[in-house]
Amino acid sequence: MTRQEIINRLNYLRSQELFAIQQYMNHFYRVKGTTFAEIQGMERSIALVEMRHAEMLAEKINMLGGDPISNPSQVEQMKSSRITEGKTPEEMISADLQLERGAIRDYTKAVIDIGDSDPGIRKMLEGILEQEEEHADIFGSYLSESQAYDIGELKGAA
Ligand SMILES: [Fe+2]
Numbered sequence: 260m261t262r263q264e265i266i267n268r269l270n271y272l273r274s275q276e277l278f279a280i281q282q283y284m285n286h287f288y289r290v291k292g293t294t295f296a297e298i299q300g301m302e303r304s305i306a307l308v309e310m311r312h313a314e315m316l317a318e319k320i321n322m323l324g325g326d327p328i329s330n331p332s333q334v335e336q337m338k339s340s341r342i343t344e345g346k347t348p349e350e351m352i353s354a355d356l357q358l359e360r361g362a363i364r365d366y367t368k369a370v371i372d373i374g375d376s377d378p379g380i381r382k383m384l385e386g387i388l389e390q391e392e393e394h395a396d397i398f399g400s401y402l403s404e405s406q407a408y409d410i411g412e413l414k415g416a417a
């Protein structure tokens with residue numbers, strides 16, 4: 260990949276992180292019911308990890324001489340995307356699990372596409388990918404899903 264292609268890809272990944280932060284914090288503030296404290300803790304702690312991911316991506320974009328986006332809609336694919344608010348805790352967590360599965364696909368694809376063109380960035384993305392897998396496991400466990408995510412599933416990845 261060229262430097263500009265890597266900048267664009269990192270900004271795309273950053274748009275996904277900023278979008279996830281918005282959705283998880285929305286759920287953090289809105290969740291009600293008997294399990295609200297548990298869900299609040301889960302949404303908040305994962306949102307904080309996504310903030311760290313967004314920051315790591317911005318630092319790399321800066322190092323490469325690019326401009327980190329500050330709003331997901333700055334990325335073409337995200338122009339008409341809206342967060343899923345969800346009416347029940349189950350709807351919220353299901354929507355969150357979908358975001359994590361999308362993140363796993365996107366980071367896996369990015370690691371493959373970057374290959375040996377920048378081993379430092381690839382290593383950073385691999386580290387983030389491991390954390391997205393943990394997030395999928397946390398949300399999946401809450402929903403009693405037997406499988407948090409599928410391996411080798413790149414359909415729909417950017
Ligand atoms: Fe993330």
Ligand SMILES: [Fe+2]
Nearest residue numbers: 359390391394
């Ligand atoms: Fe995540």
